[in-house]
Amino acid sequence: xxxxxDLLDKQxxxxxxxxxxxxxxxxxxxxxxxxxxxxxxxxxxxxxxxDAIDLKRMMITVxxxxxxxxxxxxxxxxxxxxxxVGEAASFGDKFILGLTLVLPxxxxxxxxxxxxxxxxxxxxxxxxxxxFLVTGMLIPLVxxxxxxxxxxxxxxxxxxxxAKEVFGGTGMNILNVAMTARAFLxxxxxxxxxxxxxxxxxxxxxxxxxxxxxxxxxxxYQSGQEGVDAASNLASHNSAIMDNxxxxxxxxxxxxxxxxxxxxxxxxxxxxxxxxxxxxxxxxIMLSAFGGAYxxxxxxxxxxxxxxxxxxxxxxxxxxxxxxxxxxxxTDPVSAAQTESGKWVYGLLIGVLTIIIRVTNxxxxxxxxxxxxxxxxxxxxxDHYVVKANKKRxxxxxxx
Amino acid sequence: xxxxxxxxxxxxxxxxxxxxxKIGDFQPVKTFAxxxxxxxxxxxxxxIVREGDTVKAGSPILFDKKLEKVQYVAPVSGEIVEIKxxxxxxxxxxxxxxxxxxxxxxxxxxxxxxxxxxxxxxxxDHMTATGVWPQIIQRPYGVVADPEDEPKNIFIxxxxxxxxxxxxxxLLKGQANYFQAGINVLKKLTKGSVFLGLSGESKxxxxxxxxxxxxxYFSGPHPAGNVGVQIxxxxxxNKGETVWTxxxxxxxxxxxxxxxxxxxxxxxxxxxxxxxxxxxxxQTYIGSCVDSYVAGNTNSDNVRVVSGNVLTGEKIKRDGYLxxxxxxxxxxxxxxxxxxxxxxxxxxxxxxxxxxxxxxxxLHPKKEYALDSNVRGEERAFVQTGVFESVTPMDIxxxxxxxxxxAEDFDEMEELGIYExxxxxxxxxxxxDVSKHPxxxxxxxxxxxxxxx
Numbered sequence: 122x123x124x125x126x127d128l129l130d131k132q133x134x135x136x137x138x139x140x141x142x143x144x145x146x147x148x149x150x151x152x153x154x155x156x157x158x159x160x161x162x163x164x165x166x167x168x169x170x171x172d173a174i175d176l177k178r179m180m181i182t183v184x185x186x187x188x189x190x191x192x193x194x195x196x197x198x199x200x201x202x203x204x205x206v207g208e209a210a211s212f213g214d215k216f217i218l219g220l221t222l223v224l225p226x227x228x229x230x231x232x233x234x235x236x237x238x239x240x241x242x243x244x245x246x247x248x249x250x251x252x253f254l255v256t257g258m259l260i261p262l263v264x265x266x267x268x269x270x271x272x273x274x275x276x277x278x279x280x281x282x283x284a285k286e287v288f289g290g291t292g293m294n295i296l297n298v299a300m301t302a303r304a305f306l307x308x309x310x311x312x313x314x315x316x317x318x319x320x321x322x323x324x325x326x327x328x329x330x331x332x333x334x335x336x337x338x339x340x341x342y343q344s345g346q347e348g349v350d351a352a353s354n355l356a357s358h359n360s361a362i363m364d365n366x367x368x369x370x371x372x373x374x375x376x377x378x379x380x381x382x383x384x385x386x387x388x389x390x391x392x393x394x395x396x397x398x399x400x401x402x403x404x405x406i407m408l409s410a411f412g413g414a415y416x417x418x419x420x421x422x423x424x425x426x427x428x429x430x431x432x433x434x435x436x437x438x439x440x441x442x443x444x445x446x447x448x449x450x451x452t453d454p455v456s457a458a459q460t461e462s463g464k465w466v467y468g469l470l471i472g473v474l475t476i477i478i479r480v481t482n483x484x485x486x487x488x489x490x491x492x493x494x495x496x497x498x499x500x501x502x503x504d505h506y507v508v509k510a511n512k513k514r515x516x517x518x519x520x521x
Numbered sequence: 522x523x524x525x526x527x528x529x530x531x532x533x534x535x536x537x538x539x540x541x542x543k544i545g546d547f548q549p550v551k552t553f554a555x556x557x558x559x560x561x562x563x564x565x566x567x568x569i570v571r572e573g574d575t576v577k578a579g580s581p582i583l584f585d586k587k588l589e590k591v592q593y594v595a596p597v598s599g600e601i602v603e604i605k606x607x608x609x610x611x612x613x614x615x616x617x618x619x620x621x622x623x624x625x626x627x628x629x630x631x632x633x634x635x636x637x638x639x640x641x642x643x644x645x646d647h648m649t650a651t652g653v654w655p656q657i658i659q660r661p662y663g664v665v666a667d668p669e670d671e672p673k674n675i676f677i678x679x680x681x682x683x684x685x686x687x688x689x690x691x692l693l694k695g696q697a698n699y700f701q702a703g704i705n706v707l708k709k710l711t712k713g714s715v716f717l718g719l720s721g722e723s724k725x726x727x728x729x730x731x732x733x734x735x736x737x738y739f740s741g742p743h744p745a746g747n748v749g750v751q752i753x754x755x756x757x758x759n760k761g762e763t764v765w766t767x768x769x770x771x772x773x774x775x776x777x778x779x780x781x782x783x784x785x786x787x788x789x790x791x792x793x794x795x796x797x798x799x800x801x802x803x804q805t806y807i808g809s810c811v812d813s814y815v816a817g818n819t820n821s822d823n824v825r826v827v828s829g830n831v832l833t834g835e836k837i838k839r840d841g842y843l844x845x846x847x848x849x850x851x852x853x854x855x856x857x858x859x860x861x862x863x864x865x866x867x868x869x870x871x872x873x874x875x876x877x878x879x880x881x882x883x884l885h886p887k888k889e890y891a892l893d894s895n896v897r898g899e900e901r902a903f904v905q906t907g908v909f910e911s912v913t914p915m916d917i918x919x920x921x922x923x924x925x926x927x928a929e930d931f932d933e934m935e936e937l938g939i940y941e942x943x944x945x946x947x948x949x950x951x952x953x954d955v956s957k958h959p960x961x962x963x964x965x966x967x968x969x970x971x972x973x974x
Binding site: 154170 | 832857897
């Protein structure tokens with residue numbers, strides 16, 4: 122390591138004040154602090170020792186928590202392809218095909234976002250923030266594997282600039298950055314991120330007879346329209362390629378079409394376990410959001426006027442991206458409610474809104490994206506009232 | 522009516538090098554210094570001695586032109602050897618070369634009946650003239666109390682939960698009668714009550730038998746011993762109110778002054794931390810040079826010597842002077858080194874309140890750590906939420922308060938509770954902060970904004 126350290130120390134003067142490349146100091150700094158924790162010591166007054174945590178470590182924890190979803194997503198992309206075209210393939214074949222589709226998306230998202238981050242850091246003279254480590258991984262996981270790479274790049278750039286940098290960078294943003302990227306794609310290029318054709322990669326092959334590329338949510342929605350029992354309609358769907366594909370168990374395990382990282386509730390829960398164990402994400406938000414979704418789905422079931430509403434409430438929790446959205450995006454500490462009691466309200470409303478949008482709005486088969494963005498906007502309001510209650514307690518005390 | 526208050530929020534920083542309960546043998550300390558910078562809020566310090574003057578223990582040497590009545594006195598008798606000034610002639614230290622035998626200024630003595638009979642004004646005048654007054658700290662602001670004020674209540678916390686803090690039962694052993702005399706004086710200064718905060722964990726304290734006070738018991742992790750936290754749970758400070766706080770040492774000092782007629786600045790200090798060879802207690806006086814304790818007594822040369830504890834203390838030189846209010850010296854390794862991939866390396870050697878990837882200290886909740894002064898990361902914007910609240914056992918939203926201070930929003934600061942905190946109450950936030958904010962510096966900035974607005 123001495124060699125690396127010497128190399129860095131040798132280059133340092135170039136980037137420091139007065140050096141030829143002083144404008145690029147923060148790029149150098151990002152590289153240097155990635156390799157070596159800095160040797161700064163604490164100020165003469167105040168806390169003389171510090172906790173071992175820093176933002177880099179916190180963010181890498183979130184990235185690690187997403188790895189199960191990523192790996193499963195890669196496999197499932199290949200798995201879905203071979204199912205759809207009716208060819209038998211080994212685990213390795215499926216994984217490699219998935220890799221060739223997913224890896225470029227991940228690389229493009231990191232490269233495009235990283236470029237924006239670096240540009241802003243250099244121009245605005247602030248350190249490169251680690252928040253992008255998470256955003257760059259989230260964006261690939263919430264788009265279909267068939268998304269054109271240029272759209273991934275465009276959406277990432279849009280989201281990082283408009284949702285984050287214009288507000289001042291990581292920590293200052295109002296909206297979840299990755300969700301903004303997805304919303305951008307959804308409204309700008311709906312043909313590539315909605316409908317029945319985009320979720321399964323077919324390549325130049327033709328699918329088997331009777332293949333349907335529809336997602337579980339759109340099948341459930343159709344059941345409502347056609348007045349057939351949703352659960353059995355789901356169970357019998359796509360029997361040409363797989364028995365009981367949209368049965369509860371299979372949807373839980375995730376061998377279904379959908380965005381790359383969202384399909385497997387099991388893998389999401391694995392990630393959730395990592396986030397909760399390490400304390401990086403709020404259990405209050407997760408619990409209240411899942412609870413809110415389940416309660417709302419149960420209410421829908423009670424009030425059912427069509428077959429979609431009558432679908433068993435627990436189905437909602439394994440369909441679509443709700444689990445992924447709650448675990449990885451609703452819990453983003455910056456855009457979520459920041460007070461502990463606010464987090465309950467915030468999570469609950471995300472769950473409730475997701476189901477309302479799913480069930481009652483024909484234009485949006487999935488509701489988690491809009492629910493999270495909507496509640497991101499309302500989070501400061503929730504906090505405002507929680508903090509106001511605190512101020513009021515203080516004020517009342519003063520008059521007694 | 523004593524209350525038992527159990528606090529859940531907080532965090533104990535367990536460090537290596539707790540002082541053994543015995544008094545060590547050291548070379549006698551030669552020089553002592555009074556540092557005006559120890560008195561936060563002292564705005565216009567004025568020295569009234571010159572280099573070469575001789576003083577007795579209790580002779581006035583300094584005052585604040587903004588609070589002229591309050592005299593700051595020499596802790597020991599001897600010769601003023603140096604009046605050290607820094608940049609722009611800022612007054613830094615008044616150094617005294619101590620006599621081998623301490624000579625005291627003789628002040629009036631009071632019996633218990635005298636104290637009871639004396640007017641409040643007389644007691645205040647006596648205290649301000651003899652050097653014990655700076656032991657009284659007022660809240661809000663955490664500055665030396667103004668003798669013109671009358672506090673709503675007086676609070677004394679009789680235990681310290683800071684990392685490696687000295688055991689006050691040991692520091693105050695056999696001084697209960699002086700403590701009682703001090704309480705008798707303080708009781709006359711307020712129409713309210715004098716509150717003692719005792720540790721709920723050890724109930725053998727001599728302080729439990731003190732008369733004329735309201736005693737409450739606090740248990741839980743740090744900052745349960747902080748007087749600010751105790752005030753918050755007993756009778757919180759509201760806008761426009763003033764309360765006074767004292768360290769038990771100050772109460773004893775006041776008691777000695779009234780009983781013996783001397784300004785007695787002798788104190789026991791704890792020598793602590795992973796880098797000191799002999800972690801024991803030492804008998805000395807206020808403003809002691811630490812040279813005698815540190816020289817040849819540390820495990821390495823690259824050591825940071827801290828006056829006070831690692832949460833709220835101040836870095837001093839190896840031949841520097843202990844702070845006026847400190848009863849503890851902490852030695853930690855300097856952390857001025859690079860660490861390859863230090864931000865992701867799994868570690869059991871570094872303490873963390875968090876459990877993020879690779880931070881394994883939670884596996885050993887009883888382990889004692891040898892932490893160094895490395896910042897362990899870089900400063901960032903606030904990202905993680907809920908952590909400050911979980912180490913602050915007060916009904917306060919620290920992040921909102923800090924943001925209000927940064928934005929210099931006076932109304933918000935008041936509404937969010939700036940009057941209830943000083944640096945030490947939010948010091949744990951500075952330790953656990955993912956984004957490495959200088960929390961205590963921000964708090965002081967807020968207090969000064971409010972104080973002088």
